[in-house]
Amino acid sequence: MSTTDPTGFGVALPALAWPDVVRVPPGGLRAVAARALFRQAVTRLPIRVELGDRRGERVFGAGGPGDPVMRIVRPEDFFARVGNDGLIGFGESFQASDWQALPPAEPAPGRGEDPLVELLTVFATQLSRLVPPTLQRLRRFAVRSRPAADENTPDGSRTNIARHYDLSNELFATFLDPTLTYSAALFDHEVGNTWNDLEAAQLRKIDRLLDECRVGPGSRMLEIGTGWGQLALRAAQRGASVHSITLSHEQLLLARQRVAQAGQSERVTIELRDYRDVAGQYDAIVSVEMIEAVGEAYWPAYFDAVDRCLAPGGSVGVQAITMPHERYVASRNTWTWIQKYVFPGGLIPSVTALQQAVGGTSLRVTSDLSFGPAYAETLRLWRQRFEAASEELQALGFDDIFRRMWTLYLAYSEAGFRARYLDVHQFVLRRPEAQDRS
Template sequence: MSVTEPRVAATAATAVTAVIPDDDLAVRWPDVARVPAGGVQAVVARALFRRAVAGLPLRVELGSEVMGSGGPDDPIMRIIRPDHFFARVGRYGLIGVGESYQAGDWEADALVELLTVFATRMTRLVPPALQKLRRFALLRQPQTDENTPDGARTNISRHYDLSNDLFATFLDPTLTYSAALFGDEVGNTWDDLEAAQLRKIERLLDECRVGEGSRVLEIGTGWGQLAIQAAARGATVHSITLSEEQLSLARQRVAEAGHDDKVTIELCDYRAVAGQYDAIVSVEMIEAVGEAYWPTYFATIDRCLAPGGSVGIQAITMPHDRLVVSRRTWTWIQKYVFPGGLLPSVEAFRQAVGETSLRVISDLSFGPAYAETLRLWRQRFTAASGDLDALGFDAVFRRMWTFYLAYSEAGFRSRYLDVHQFVLRRPVRLQSSGTETQ
């Protein structure tokens, strides 16, 4: 399918049309249209919410009532339909917060700033005694989202096969959908983004010592930019993806760059890869692997890395204590944006690597750069509202993705989330002769 022929994934979370009449909302977006009964859960949610925002630098407006300790310059949250909002939050927790935003139950002029306040105090919003009960109160991830070979293919398709044109509305010309590496932490413009994306890829290739004659395995093709830059260095690249949309366009972009003789891209699960490679690179793909399969992911990399080779993995991370308490919770992001996804912590990443012959030899953290990347994406996405509507993505979808981009940006601005470039190699040992060996 070409870039100009969008396809919308036919799932409960993403099946949309250009305009959704009110009477079709329940069909197109059932969980957004459906408001659960209020009752005790809503009353408890209202009380907990009031307690949580009492000392926060923000204002929450419910008609004439104002919560929070913020002043006139702090972010404002306007709860338009309080009964709906607290019913959703009481029944579904943070999933209810996101669905309430999709439904228009609440608004914020400065959405990122508001969500950053909440993200900064994430661990203190719920009383400690109640946090111990979260596993009984919150929804569990559905088994259908498990990242088995078939499940992973479905999960990837539900996000990346929405439409190449959708992603083209807000990505830079490299079509790179991961954190850019800026020179400055703040104040970057759209004109800076392409160079920052190229810089990120070049650094990873440098760290993996990719050059003339290198055999490179890329796990997670994206739209082909890393493969193009590796081939330009004289490497031969085997790139794998589970997205048919990305496969088609990545092959087209590689051919247009004149590197189709050096780059092979195929639809393939990482578990099925064979061969030996001098460098293995994987940019923001581990987030889609799932905790149960992290050992398999790293064992595959270990098996395919040639002696003396290097591995470069770019990964989004969350705090380890939050991973421990939320690893089995079903989140709004998992339900609507990245089914089956889970962010590792740095500790979990290193532990999984430690079960192989590989070791982390360097780690670059650049979370603030991701906040800048997301800000630029979000601004472009917002400005492309008309184009998105013409592509078949309705107002509910656009509110969903606006919330997703803002929610993610807030995570990095608050330092709750981080992004790393990890480089892995096998330890070098000294032989009795005094020469080094792998």
Template sequence: MNTPATGPRHRPLDHVPRPAGPSPAAGKDSARWPDVFCPPPASAARTAVAGLVVRRALAALPLRVRWEDGPVTGREGPLLRIHAPRAFLGRLGRDGLIGFGESYMAGEWDADDLVGVLTVLASHVTELVPKPAQRLRGVWARRHPTAQRNTLTGARENIHRHYDLSNDLFAAFLDDTMSYSSAVFDGFPGDREGLAAAQHRKIDRLLDLAGVGAGTRLLEIGTGWGELALRAARRGADVVTLTLSDQQRDLARRRIADAGCADRVTVELCDYRHATGSHDAVVSVEMIEAVGEEYWPVYFATLARLLAPGGRIALQAITMPHRRMLTTRRTHTWIHKYVFPGGIIPSTEAIAQHAGAAGLRVATDDGFGAHYAETLRLWRERFTARAPQVAALGFDATFRRMWEFYLAYSEAGFRARYLDVRQFTLTTAHPAAPHGGSR
């Protein structure tokens, strides 16, 4: 995570409140959230079709469902409460899963166990829509807007919309390392160590994979808030780290200076495509998801160009099954619209294919998706507990509900194994090294 349809109704991230004092409204702010509180009229026909499909799908799932004030249906599973059925179905009929997320933001449905409900849905995602309707996906699914392409200008704007919201917002739910990517827990499951220690374990594993030690010339693509660069500098490495976020750059520089490592770490506001030099090691943590499929060939070619002979690349990436990636790669989703514009999650096959085309080879590959679910649970609980602090930063009630949905939605993806997170070592060396085992 270290990651609109055209026209005025699909610019919601432009309406996300910036931290400039308390929000004037903590609810139905139609000016900031036009598609949430002033949606276009829903077609009666689409609403009716959505009703048939959704009611049938929910009845077949291990869920209990209450439609408005009616009886609870279903005998097992978490409870999904639909408070405004017509509005809920109208959004689904008009905008599919984007409408599903917006309906939650509007308070039209709820759940005591939001992650539980979303995990059930993610586990049965291929069964929710009848197969004949799935073949018509291209008719109803929205396409990625041109404005979100990761051109040099577009990538900077996409990053700005998420990572420049507020350093204080991220500090409200991250641990003291300010690491915004999956941790690796010791003795998982049932581990009770602190999140910061688990984040350091993740960072150390990546630095070990890349062979980072005293004198290593390390390039990091995607600075975050500087913890990996700090950890590498303390090993004696000379680090250049790149970001497109002004706020991340500023805080990372302060943290590095305060730690006495400014002589070993250079933080640059620079697109990876403009990076120069020859580096013994390259590390990039959950940044490939923000590259965009169109630019994967450029990304891997850039990694190969920047790597010194005999060097090693360590990547941490969120992944999804290849067939699912191919099915959804052109679909504009709720996450694209409200959280990560321009992003796409690769498959392990896509990473190996594009790395190979650039002259790189996947030497090790280790998956640990359950650890991301746990990381997200801790972030979500911390975010929920600190809602008043987030509100004081100027983020209204709708934003907070959106962010809770995003964290729960992501956690559910890993719990359902719809998503995974993996650490890869890429090299140009031969012969192949043995693959690491999945957790």
């Protein structure tokens, strides 16, 4: 990572940059318990687990020769990490190369899935059943709580956003399509899409949301979460007046540059501003995959701000990643590997949780499009581009541990959507009287 990166991950010594990855915690009883629980869990899963650095050395699991393979190269380190830090340790052990995913010994004809995604999809499909119910009831005593520093206060939100979105515009450009859209695309087909299909699918997603929110000539539109400016540009090209806000300094600079290059500076205003500080009235308010960075405690404030700023007869479009409500309830107070390393302060809601947050406003959900399989396809294409850009990423200053971290993040997310553990929705919200007039 570059020396200007606020996270400091790019320092020369890995031990300074990644202390919890380089340091292996002590083993002891926790490691013994982790080994026993892990072995018990995988005996019910269609995978093969190999302990050791050679194929077939100490194999267990319910999988056959055609199933995904997890090779644990350093078992002592792996079980020490998992025993001390659970799923955070599982992720850190991948960053440290303690384990790897391998293709099946006898892959089925035509099987083209990435080995890591295949393996993680099995885990994601069985996630709620990996730990015995008696131990799940003790979850709150075994998992870590989120650090107070990750709280999404106005200052905390700026820091959390910077730690992900201000890493480097060049980083994101290595794997995003030319629109620089960092959210689920909407494909014509659920599987088999190519890189050449991605840009059109991203524009299809944007256009659908703008259509649903009735954005056209003369519309006053607020966008919460600018990204790199493609949605704002698309709305401006329809004749709308756009006010877009972001907390990412790097995105702000590039989005403004792209707007100027497109000749839309008179129609688009982009500001570094918190959603809590927005004023004015807008005919349409759109927000794409930003609600996940708000945090449960602040969802009411977020929807209150949207309600306050929506003009009579207006529409709100929110694209959000979701998880099942029972998993949301079980994990909402847990500090996860994703939160520690990728999205500090982030929390994926459930549909029920969002409906409850909206319930305190005058708004109601009037339409809902679910398209989770399309996100799996989007992530697959991103991951393939990211992995192919290894030399470019190294030249940008992103070390091996960072690249393994992001490979796991993209593969883990893809697996979540393939297992239907995760979903993505486009919600449209209106006031009941506006719905009656539509």
